[in-house]
Amino acid sequence: MSINPDEKLIMELEGLRERFNKTTDKIIRDINRQKKIMERSDKRQRQEYDEIQKRVAEVEALNREIEETQREVVFTMGAIGESRSKETGNHVKRVAEYSKLFALYYGVDPDQAELLKQASPMHDIGKVAIPDSILNKPGRLDDEELEVMRTHAQLGHEMLAYSTRPLLKLAATVALEHHEKWDGSGYPRGLKGKDIHIAGRITALADVFDALGSDRCYKKAWDDERIFALFREERGRHFDPDLIDIFFEHIDEFLEIREQLKDDY
Amino acid sequence: MIRGAVMEKLHLEATQYTPEISLDPNGVIAFTGKSYPENTFDFYQPVMEWLDQYFGNELPERTVVNMEIIYFNSSSSKLFFDMFDMMEEAGSEHALEVNWIYDPENESAREAGEDFIEDFDKLTINLIEKG
Numbered sequence: 279m280s281i282n283p284d285e286k287l288i289m290e291l292e293g294l295r296e297r298f299n300k301t302t303d304k305i306i307r308d309i310n311r312q313k314k315i316m317e318r319s320d321k322r323q324r325q326e327y328d329e330i331q332k333r334v335a336e337v338e339a340l341n342r343e344i345e346e347t348q349r350e351v352v353f354t355m356g357a358i359g360e361s362r363s364k365e366t367g368n369h370v371k372r373v374a375e376y377s378k379l380f381a382l383y384y385g386v387d388p389d390q391a392e393l394l395k396q397a398s399p400m401h402d403i404g405k406v407a408i409p410d411s412i413l414n415k416p417g418r419l420d421d422e423e424l425e426v427m428r429t430h431a432q433l434g435h436e437m438l439a440y441s442t443r444p445l446l447k448l449a450a451t452v453a454l455e456h457h458e459k460w461d462g463s464g465y466p467r468g469l470k471g472k473d474i475h476i477a478g479r480i481t482a483l484a485d486v487f488d489a490l491g492s493d494r495c496y497k498k499a500w501d502d503e504r505i506f507a508l509f510r511e512e513r514g515r516h517f518d519p520d521l522i523d524i525f526f527e528h529i530d531e532f533l534e535i536r537e538q539l540k541d542d543y
Numbered sequence: 544m545i546r547g548a549v550m551e552k553l554h555l556e557a558t559q560y561t562p563e564i565s566l567d568p569n570g571v572i573a574f575t576g577k578s579y580p581e582n583t584f585d586f587y588q589p590v591m592e593w594l595d596q597y598f599g600n601e602l603p604e605r606t607v608v609n610m611e612i613i614y615f616n617s618s619s620s621k622l623f624f625d626m627f628d629m630m631e632e633a634g635s636e637h638a639l640e641v642n643w644i645y646d647p648e649n650e651s652a653r654e655a656g657e658d659f660i661e662d663f664d665k666l667t668i669n670l671i672e673k674g
Contacts, residue, residue, distance in 0.1 A: 307575075308660075311621070312621070313660055313664065314662075315617045315620045315621055315624075316617065318620070318654060318655065318658070319616075319617040319620070321651075322651045325650075325651075473594065478626050
């Protein structure tokens with residue numbers, strides 16, 4: 279029995295319609311799935327980004343906490359050293375600021391200058407190991423006592439040198455070299471010129487500048503002209519000539535630090 | 544792949560971006576971990592081929608699919624939809640169950656499981672919250 283052409287056409291069209299409907303259903307289903315996936319994904323991205331921002335804020339807060347703790351520990355260590363060396367008040371803070379200023383004008387990279395600012399207050403930490411009988415002795419030390427006193431540089435270095443932290447490594451260098459002199463007549467190693475680490479050269483000058491300009495129970499502050507005369511005299515002897523030049527070039531800034539951080543009596 | 548060939552196990556170790564995948568022709572299929580490959584469809588291609596061959600072969604009495612995906616990108620979601628399509632079709636004449644396992648803290652994993660259940664009314668998907 280033969281199928282007439284119309285019936286054949288209808289069968290073909292019905293087949294097409296069925297396939298078309300199936301395909302349409304599938305496309306509609308896929309569009310709906312895609313929409314759902316996008317909505318879920320957007321929602322999750324929002325949550326994830328919120329979470330990231332929250333975590334970043336936490337990390338930043340922790341970092342600030344760590345940095346502040348470090349700063350306090352460093353100043354406290356400096357103050358411990360200074361309390362043994364009859365320095366008082368804001369001495370360590372002023373030395374820190376002078377050191378950073380010297381470093382910046384000398385051309386030290388700003389991160390390193392900041393590190394030196396934090397390291398320089400620890401230069402006298404070795405004095406905690408010097409006996410009171412020598413440290414607090416009224417009058418001049420004899421040769422043997424002087425020898426003991428001078429070990430504070432090496433002792434300070436040993437206290438700090440165990441660390442691999444850049445800050446404490448730098449502090450160890452400062453402790454070891456802050457009594458070296460440009461002409462090689464300092465201690466403990468008698469280093470000369472640029473063999474002395476820049477941090478040691480800077481701290482030496484910053485420490486002396488502040489000590490001379492401050493009143494102490496055992497001495498009056500020198501007036502500025504006397505300090506400047508000494509600096510001119512010791513340029514290239516005790517002190518790095520470039521640092522002395524920096525000092526006189528930017529003297530206003532050094533005096534401003536001294537004014538802002540002056541001791542209250 | 545050749546239909547009727549003897550199926551072999553397929554095991555993929557987890558990486559930073561992809562889950563551990565274990566495909567056992569004895570009827571145990573498992574995905575565990577994270578899924579955000581750089582090119583999701585390329586990564587899953589051998590898996591999809593294995594499944595295609597598995598469902599074309601003589602099947603064990605039942606198939607259990609354990610999915611514990613803790614993190615996934617949107618193309619992985621799309622791929623899971625495609626995979627469940629394949630399973631739904633096979634499941635009409637075969638005992639197949641999907642266990643979608645999630646941590647109670649993981650809201651997006653739970654929601655994805657709910658979406659799958661909504662979309663596949665002929666496929667058995669159990670939401671299993673980890674204790």
